[in-house]
Structures are given as C-alpha cells and as structure tokens.
Amino acid sequence: MKNIAAFLGDTTAIANDDIDLLTKKYFNDNYGYPARPVNFTKAFRNWEIRTKWSEEYLSQALQYPEVMESTPGALPATMTLEQYMANPTASLYYKTGRHLSTALRHDFASPSPFNCWYANTGLGPPKTTLSWLYAGHPGTGSQLHRDIWWTSAWNYLISGKKLWIVYPAVYTRQIAQSLPDYRLPLENIDLMSYLALRYKPMTCVQQPGEMVFVPGDCYHLVLNLEKSISLTENFINETNYDLVKGYFRSGSSQKNYEDIEAVVAEGFNSLKLVTA
Ligand SMILES: O=C(O)CCC(=O)C(=O)O
Structure with missing residues (x-):
C-alpha cells in the first residue's frame, strides 16, 4: 500500500501510552470513561502469548477448518489456519473464536483493566463469546464498523503490523x-x-506487543500491512454499560435487553464487593 507515511502525517495520531503497568483505575480514568482510543506500547510487550503463539503453535492447536471472511466478489473458502497461512491472498481473512474451546484458552487471561461483566457473568453461560483470533495476509483487514453490541475492544498484536483508522466518537452519528x-x-x-x-x-x-483500545462508539477500519496475528476481545463494564444497553434498547428483543440489564446490575454489585 502506497502513501502510508503521507497519510499518517496528514491525520491525528491515536495516543501512544508507554505506561509499564496498566491498572484498572488508570485505564478507566484516562481512556475507558472518556472513551478515548489509545495504543499501549509497553504495558503488554512481555505478554507470554506474544512469543508462545507462533504461527506453528497456533496451527497445531487450531486444526478445525474455518469459513474465511472474504472481500466482496471473492469465492467463499473454508480453511485451517495452516492452509490459510500457506496461501497468501488479500481477499480472505482468517478469524476464529475457537481458541476458547481449545487448550489455547489456558495460555492467557484477559487483562484485568478490561474485565467483561458479560463474559464473567454468574447468571448463566454466555450465549456469545466475545474473543477472536485473527490471522491476515498483507492487504487483508476489517471493513469500517462499530463493534458488536457497541461494546469496547482491546486488540493485541502478536506478530505483524496493522494500520488503525479510528473515527472519534463525536462523528459517529454523521458517519452512520x-x-x-x-x-x-x-x-x-x-x-x-x-x-x-x-x-x-x-x-x-x-x-x-502493542495493544490498541477502541471505544464502542468509534467507527474503525483496520488493515494488515504485514502478515499479522492478533487476539481481540470485547467487553462490557462500568465504562461503557449504558452504550451497550442503548444498543439492546433500540433492538427488537425485550428479553435480550432484560438479560443485559441483569448482567449490568450484577456487574455493579461485583464492584461494590471489590471496593467494600
Ligand atoms: O484486527 C482486525 O482486523 C480488527 C478487528 C476489529 O476491529 C474487530 O474485531 O472489531
């Protein structure tokens, strides 16, 4: 892709935060509550999965063929991670949530600043998992979108290089x-x-080794500049619960809305226990 340096020079940079240890309070005060995108350059650089989750290791652990994400016009395809990695193409993108049902789930715990009330609810097993592994060849990426249920997300880059294009929340209504x-x-x-x-x-x-945080009210688009592997999770907690409730409030299922209300009430109760 041409002109990246010129493009970056003509846009506002997402904040780079080089804090070494990210606490929940620091994250909430500076990024979570203000809903401010950020790239944590150092806090997660020594995360074990950065070295452990090599292409070979992941290919061994994820042998199930996945339906690829494909650009419009591309033929649909189903491949294992190993097959995908061996076939460079910019029209197919590998995405799976299956890592949570393999031994890979024991390799990591979601960082505590991003604790998710939905993933950790005691009200019953969550129907949806909010954790994905992406593998992409150069030129692949995620089209402009807001995240599932308007939740916020962190994305940890294990290998490769990604260009992030994120719109400030103040433009969300007009872009929509x-x-x-x-x-x-x-x-x-x-x-x-x-x-x-x-x-x-x-x-x-x-x-x-860097982790990008994207608030749930920001449209964003991501392009893999090099062959990249990343882990991403979405979350609901005290920093964004009302946005997520707003998503379900405007939907058609009263039951889904009530379920999320119950998760949020449970989440606030758990905060009381932590701070008591
Ligand atoms: O790594 C990517 O392609 C970006 C992922 C993303 O934006 C998302 O999962 O919402």
Whole structure:
C-alpha cells in the first residue's frame, strides 16, 4: 500500500501510552470513561502469548477448518489456519473464536483493566463469546464498523503490523448516516483520497506487543500491512454499560435487553464487593 507515511502525517495520531503497568483505575480514568482510543506500547510487550503463539503453535492447536471472511466478489473458502497461512491472498481473512474451546484458552487471561461483566457473568453461560483470533495476509483487514453490541475492544498484536483508522466518537452519528462513503474497498484503498471525506480519522501503526483500545462508539477500519496475528476481545463494564444497553434498547428483543440489564446490575454489585 502506497502513501502510508503521507497519510499518517496528514491525520491525528491515536495516543501512544508507554505506561509499564496498566491498572484498572488508570485505564478507566484516562481512556475507558472518556472513551478515548489509545495504543499501549509497553504495558503488554512481555505478554507470554506474544512469543508462545507462533504461527506453528497456533496451527497445531487450531486444526478445525474455518469459513474465511472474504472481500466482496471473492469465492467463499473454508480453511485451517495452516492452509490459510500457506496461501497468501488479500481477499480472505482468517478469524476464529475457537481458541476458547481449545487448550489455547489456558495460555492467557484477559487483562484485568478490561474485565467483561458479560463474559464473567454468574447468571448463566454466555450465549456469545466475545474473543477472536485473527490471522491476515498483507492487504487483508476489517471493513469500517462499530463493534458488536457497541461494546469496547482491546486488540493485541502478536506478530505483524496493522494500520488503525479510528473515527472519534463525536462523528459517529454523521458517519452512520453516510456509511457507504466511508466503507472503502479494502483491496484498493487510496488512503490520501480517503482524507478528502468530510470527517477525518485518527490513525496509528500497531507493532507486535502493542495493544490498541477502541471505544464502542468509534467507527474503525483496520488493515494488515504485514502478515499479522492478533487476539481481540470485547467487553462490557462500568465504562461503557449504558452504550451497550442503548444498543439492546433500540433492538427488537425485550428479553435480550432484560438479560443485559441483569448482567449490568450484577456487574455493579461485583464492584461494590471489590471496593467494600
Ligand atoms: O484486527 C482486525 O482486523 C480488527 C478487528 C476489529 O476491529 C474487530 O474485531 O472489531
């Protein structure tokens, strides 16, 4: 992809935070409550999965064929991680939630600042898991979107390089009204012409060992600049519960809304226990 340096130079940088130890209070005060995107450059650089989750190790652990995410026009495909990695293509992207049902789940615990009330609820087994492993060849990526249920997310880069394009929450309503303009063909993005659009994004290039936080009210788009492997999880807690409730409030299922209300009530009770 051409012009990355020029593109980065013409956009506002997402904050790089080089704190060594990320506490929940520091995260909530500076990024969670203000809903501010950030790239943590050092806090997770020694996370064990960064070295343990090599391509070979993951391919061994994830032998189930997955349906690939594909760019419009690409033929649908189903592949194991090993097959995908051996076949460079920019039109297919490997994504799985299956790591949580393999031994891989014992290799990591979600960092405590991002504790998720839904994933950890005692009210019953969650119907949906909010944890995914991505593997992508250069040129693959995630089209412009807001995250599932308007939850917030962290994304940890194990290997490779990713370009993040994140819109400040203040533009969310307007972008939602002109989504086709902001959804660009991933296979042929002209980054500089992207800047001619009315609303300007924030950007960063994420390196291995870095963790990007994206608040649930920010549209974002991600491009793999090199062959990349990352782990991402979404979460609901005291920093974003009302946004998530708003998502379900505007949906059609009263039952889903009530379930999330119960999870949120349980979450606040658990906070009382922690601070008592
Ligand atoms: O690594 C990526 O492709 C970005 C993932 C992402 O934005 C998401 O899962 O919501």
